[in-house]
Amino acid sequence: MTAVTATTDATEPGGARVPPAIGRAQALVRPALEEAVARLSTGLRLPVEYHLGWCDPNGAPTGAPGGKFVRATLALLSAEAAGAPAEVGLPGAVAVELLHNFSLLHDDVIDHDVERRHRPTVWAVYGVGTAVIAGDALLALSHQTLLELPGPGPRAASRALAFATSALIAGEAEDMASETRTDITPDECTAIALGKTAVLLACASSIGVPLAEGDPRLAETLGDFGLNVGLAFQAVDDVLGIWGDPQVTGKPAGSDLRDRKKTLPIVAAMHAGGSASEELQELLELEALDEAQVARAASLVEACGGRDRAESEARRFLEAALEALTSAEVPGPVDAELRAVARFVVDRDA
Numbered sequence: 001m002t003a004v005t006a007t008t009d010a011t012e013p014g015g016a017r018v019p020p021a022i023g024r025a026q027a028l029v030r031p032a033l034e035e036a037v038a039r040l041s042t043g044l045r046l047p048v049e050y051h052l053g054w055c056d057p058n059g060a061p062t063g064a065p066g067g068k069f070v071r072a073t074l075a076l077l078s079a080e081a082a083g084a085p086a087e088v089g090l091p092g093a094v095a096v097e098l099l100h101n102f103s104l105l106h107d108d109v110i111d112h113d114v115e116r117r118h119r120p121t122v123w124a125v126y127g128v129g130t131a132v133i134a135g136d137a138l139l140a141l142s143h144q145t146l147l148e149l150p151g152p153g154p155r156a157a158s159r160a161l162a163f164a165t166s167a168l169i170a171g172e173a174e175d176m177a178s179e180t181r182t183d184i185t186p187d188e189c190t191a192i193a194l195g196k197t198a199v200l201l202a203c204a205s206s207i208g209v210p211l212a213e214g215d216p217r218l219a220e221t222l223g224d225f226g227l228n229v230g231l232a233f234q235a236v237d238d239v240l241g242i243w244g245d246p247q248v249t250g251k252p253a254g255s256d257l258r259d260r261k262k263t264l265p266i267v268a269a270m271h272a273g274g275s276a277s278e279e280l281q282e283l284l285e286l287e288a289l290d291e292a293q294v295a296r297a298a299s300l301v302e303a304c305g306g307r308d309r310a311e312s313e314a315r316r317f318l319e320a321a322l323e324a325l326t327s328a329e330v331p332g333p334v335d336a337e338l339r340a341v342a343r344f345v346v347d348r349d350a
Contacts, residue, residue: 017347018068019340025073026065028086029093033066036094036145040137047134051105051122067117068348070341071096071204074229077337078206078222081330082214089208091145092157096204098142099161103168103200105135110176111259118250139165156210160219164203171195178262186271186309189238189264190231197237198230205229205338221328225338228321233345235314238263239307240350242298248350254294257301260284264313265306272304280304318346 037048049055053064072093079089107113108121109131115121123131143165146158174192178184205226209219240249241256241263256263269280280300283293301307321342325335 017344019073019337019344021077021337021341022069022073022344024086025069025076025093028076028090029069029072029097030066032090032094033097036098036141039141043130044134044137047122047126047130048101048138050125051101051116051134053117053119057120057125067097067101069097070233070345071100071201073341074201074204074226074338075207077208077334077341078204078219079208079212080334081222081328081338082209082212082218083331084208084212084214088212091149091154092161092204092207092211095142095145095157095161096164096200096207098138098145099165099168100200102135102138102142103172103196105131105138107172109135110172113251115250115252153210153213157207160203160207160210164200167195167199171197171199175262179260181262184262184267186264186268189262189267190313193231193234193264194227197234198227201230201233202226218328218330221324225321225324225328225342228317228324229342229345232314232317232321232342235264235310235317236346236348238265239310239314242266242301243307245349250350254298257284257294257297258289263310265301265310267306268309269301269304269306272306274304276300276303314346318342 033052034054037045037052040048046055046059049059050057053062053066055061075093075096076086076089079092080086104116105122108116109123109128113121114124121131122134126134143158143161146154146161171192171194175196178188178192202223203226206219206223209215209222238256241251241261242254242265244251244253246253252258256266266280266284270277270284277300280297283289283297283300286293289297322339325338328335330338
């Protein structure tokens with residue numbers, strides 16, 4: 001796999017252009033990810049493979065690609081940024097994908113989400129206990145993927161993954177605590193996003209550098225790039241959680257409002273002041289919202305500037321990410337691929 005830019009991009013169901021690097025990463029990482037998952041016990045392998053989209057609940061293959069592989073793509077590109085072949089970054093790509101899916105399995109349980117990627121979630125099919133243990137298995141496997149490799153490079157990559165793991169868990173804990181708070185601010189939303197989303201993307205964007213025995217300063221710069229990509233990613237996620245097309249996102253329209261999540265657009269709207277903000281707060285204090293009330297709440301968030309705030313933040317963090325790359329000595333084709341992935345994160349529909 002090389003960093004040469006393809007002349008055509010694939011297209012997502014929602015219409016977003018998928019960078020060629022993501023397609024190449026899927027082709028390279030999927031077999032390695034399958035090999036890693038095959039190490040799990042039989043009882044855990046089925047729910048994990050189902051979660052990844054590879055099979056139906058009974059284990060029959062589906063032929064589905066199994067996710068966007070954004071984090072894996074960044075990991076491979078980070079190795080190329082250090083002058084190594086993409087394959088050098090493959091253990092890092094597998095590790096960050098495993099860690100990411102650990103978090104998704106647990107998130108679905110915590111949020112009581114019954115659907116992901118247009119299919120029932122693992123806990124809804126196999127039970128809460130199975131989903132939790134399957135997530136635990138992926139967490140352990142993500143670290144084994146790097147720790148079992150010899151040399152200083154994998155050890156440095158493993159330390160970076162361990163830091164990202166701790167930050168992700170802390171961010172999730174802060175996110176859970178925010179659900180019962182009425183005084184959370186937009187800046188606190190960004191701080192939570194830093195831990196639960198951005199740090200893992202920062203890890204993914206830099207983990208290939210130590211594996212390639214590259215300059216630590218390059219890893220730091222690529223980490224800054226990934227951190228801002230992650231913050232942009234979460235801001236877009238927050239918009240899609242209210243206004244995303246259910247046919248594309250795989251989740252009901254207005255799901256974040258229905259679940260009373262304290263996302264950036266909602267919190268910004270609640271702090272806007274005025275009658276629309278007050279009406280929104282009154283709606284969100286109800287025990288349950290029907291479809292009409294969810295739609296009304298979404299319109300109030302937009303009227304109060306919540307959507308504009310989140311979309312503006314996504315663009316601001318994207319520009320910060322692209323600016324970080326200007327100070328990195330990255331080969332031109334790799335630089336172009338990294339920028340394309342960053343823009344895809346902001347332009348995506350799911």
